[in-house]
Amino acid sequence: MLIKRPDPIRPSEITSESNYLNRRQLMAGLAAGIALPACSPQAAELPAEGELANVAKSPYSTDETPNSYEDVTTYNNFYELGTGKSDPARNAQYLKPRPWSIEVSGAAENTGTFDLEDFIKPHQLEERIYRLRCVEAWSMVVPWVGIPLGDILKRFKPTSDAKYVAFKPLVAPEQLPGQRYRTLAWPYREGLTIAEAMHPLTIMAVGVYGRVLPNQNGAPMRLVVPWKYGFKSIKSIVSISFERNEPATSWNMSQPREYGFYANVNPEVDHPRWSQATERRIGGGLFAPRIDTQPFNGYGQEVASLYDGLDLRRYF
Amino acid sequence: MRFIGKPLVFGLSLTPFAWLVAATFGVYGLSLGANPVETLLEDFGTLGLRFTMFALAVTPLRRLTGLNWIAQFRRMIGLFAAFYVTLHFAVYLVLDQGLALAPVIEDIVKRPYITLGMIALVLLLAMTATSTLAARRRLGKRWQKLHNSVYLVGILGVWHYWWQVKSDITEPAIYAAVLTGLLGIRVFWRWQRQRRVKPPVAAASPQSAA
Numbered sequence: 001m002l003i004k005r006p007d008p009i010r011p012s013e014i015t016s017e018s019n020y021l022n023r024r025q026l027m028a029g030l031a032a033g034i035a036l037p038a039c040s041p042q043a044a045e046l047p048a049e050g051e052l053a054n055v056a057k058s059p060y061s062t063d064e065t066p067n068s069y070e071d072v073t074t075y076n077n078f079y080e081l082g083t084g085k086s087d088p089a090r091n092a093q094y095l096k097p098r099p100w101s102i103e104v105s106g107a108a109e110n111t112g113t114f115d116l117e118d119f120i121k122p123h124q125l126e127e128r129i130y131r132l133r134c135v136e137a138w139s140m141v142v143p144w145v146g147i148p149l150g151d152i153l154k155r156f157k158p159t160s161d162a163k164y165v166a167f168k169p170l171v172a173p174e175q176l177p178g179q180r181y182r183t184l185a186w187p188y189r190e191g192l193t194i195a196e197a198m199h200p201l202t203i204m205a206v207g208v209y210g211r212v213l214p215n216q217n218g219a220p221m222r223l224v225v226p227w228k229y230g231f232k233s234i235k236s237i238v239s240i241s242f243e244r245n246e247p248a249t250s251w252n253m254s255q256p257r258e259y260g261f262y263a264n265v266n267p268e269v270d271h272p273r274w275s276q277a278t279e280r281r282i283g284g285g286l287f288a289p290r291i292d293t294q295p296f297n298g299y300g301q302e303v304a305s306l307y308d309g310l311d312l313r314r315y316f
Numbered sequence: 317m318r319f320i321g322k323p324l325v326f327g328l329s330l331t332p333f334a335w336l337v338a339a340t341f342g343v344y345g346l347s348l349g350a351n352p353v354e355t356l357l358e359d360f361g362t363l364g365l366r367f368t369m370f371a372l373a374v375t376p377l378r379r380l381t382g383l384n385w386i387a388q389f390r391r392m393i394g395l396f397a398a399f400y401v402t403l404h405f406a407v408y409l410v411l412d413q414g415l416a417l418a419p420v421i422e423d424i425v426k427r428p429y430i431t432l433g434m435i436a437l438v439l440l441l442a443m444t445a446t447s448t449l450a451a452r453r454r455l456g457k458r459w460q461k462l463h464n465s466v467y468l469v470g471i472l473g474v475w476h477y478w479w480q481v482k483s484d485i486t487e488p489a490i491y492a493a494v495l496t497g498l499l500g501i502r503v504f505w506r507w508q509r510q511r512r513v514k515p516p517v518a519a520a521s522p523q524s525a526a
């Protein structure tokens with residue numbers, strides 16, 4: 001796979017260290033007749049905790065400054081660990097992300113149950129520094145570590161019937177105490193069209209800040225779809241299924257008028273109860289102004305074409 | 317108790333404010349967390365609603381326990397409700413929205429939960445402005461009418477909270493239950509009073525409780 005630069009080069013990127021490295025890597029790869037990193041994968045080792053080794057940089061990373069590790073790991077939504085934004089960090093110890101297995105089912109040739117380690121091993125880990133926009137109108141910049149979801153899914157050889165991919169997390173109230181309360185219909189359910197799932201921006205994340213993903217962020221592996229509201233990026237996944245029809249998704253089931261299947265970041269389509277035109281970037285302190293929300297969270301160049309001809313007001 | 321009561325209640329009521337100010341400046345390692353604007357907004361809103369409830373609790377508590385001297389704190393507690401709701405609004409207007417008037421007006425007009433909050437704030441400010449003894453004398457009967465709107469503020473406050481929750485309604489439901497108790501006991505007392513005063517034929521109608 002040849003890596004295409006996602007954006008025209010902005011002046012601010014030219015001096016950026018990570019992009020400088022990316023370009024060097026890319027050119028070295030091209031000179032050798034291959035494109036890094038997808039074609040020269042370093043088998044990914046996934047320890048239970050600590051640093052991740054052999055993490056490649058990616059041209060898809062933003063050069064915006066990431067939020068602190070503390071902000072990323074103490075302020076988020078993960079209703080299975082509580083509805084407050086500091087609850088996931090507080091209840092993180094209940095979740096046991098090892099051993100872990102994933103069931104792959106539906107319209108694909110290779111289905112079955114896989115150990116987490118086998119699931120991850122054939123791939124090269126990449127750092128992806130992405131903007132994350134929550135539907136609640138706050139945002140962060142997060143240095144994820146993960147694998148393009150499409151590379152993983154291809155190994156299961158989806159058939160032509162696979163139009164959608166559905167995901168589910170672990171259901172185990174003793175590990176995810178929020179599941180004792182019916183704040184949502186458990187299991188949490190999410191889904192993508194096959195084109196969205198195969199898009200190179202979509203990753204399965206197993207780490208953050210170069211380290212193994214902490215429990216509160218959805219250990220041991222979670223989706224990251226940076227142009228969609230955060231609730232699409234389902235955590236602690238145990239089930240992946242290739243589907244013919246659009247799968248039901250949790251927030252849509254709970255409030256169909258407020259949360260759609262697509263949930264693309266869109267400043268022009270307000271949530272019925274609040275505006276989506278602006279967002280509060282976490283980490284700016286008390287006096288930082290709100291910033292304008294970008295269509296597709298600023299990833300429109302890469303993904304807008306997925307939705308050609310789709311009425312984004314109707315399919316929100 | 318008669319002499320230290322008011323300073324004590326004043327000090328206790330101001331403590332959460334002092335705590336949040338300390339956290340704002342990082343005193344004693346306190347912190348407002350990753351999203352300080354949201355923390356202040358939500359904490360001042362919660363305090364405003366709690367003090368509204370405390371103000372509504374004074375009379376039932378006095379009648380149930382016979383501690384008549386607690387009536388003297390009612391005005392101060394009500395003023396603290398207005399104080400915290402005003403801070404809640406100020407955080408929203410200045411820190412959250414950065415004084416951008418267009419989105420604020422849009423919020424007030426388009427988002428019902430904010431409309432309700434705005435009505436409650438105006439009522440609280442009207443009660444604050446007429447909280448002095450002089451204003452009470454000047455307004456006569458109308459004073460009581462105006463200040464009865466504290467019941468409405470309680471209802472609007474809970475409703476405002478309920479309406480903004482994404483899916484977990486536990487907390488607003490607790491406030492709603494407490495409020496139902498505080499208003500329900502008044503309805504019950506009024507119904508009892510009417511039964512005693514009115515001739516038996518009229519009292520037979522259960523609608524008189526409503």
Ligand code: HEM
Nearest residue numbers: 358361362364365401405408430433434436437473477480
């Ligand atoms: C102009 C008037 C008001 C405005 C503009 C306003 C605005 C807001 C906003 C924007 C939120 C945060 C919503 C969110 O986090 O998504 C909020 C929360 C809240 N407000 Fe207000 N509000 C107003 C008046 C009031 C009043 C009068 C009360 C109580 C008597 C109140 C009590 C609350 C409570 C309890 C919360 C929830 C706090 C939490 O989530 O823990 N607000 N308000």
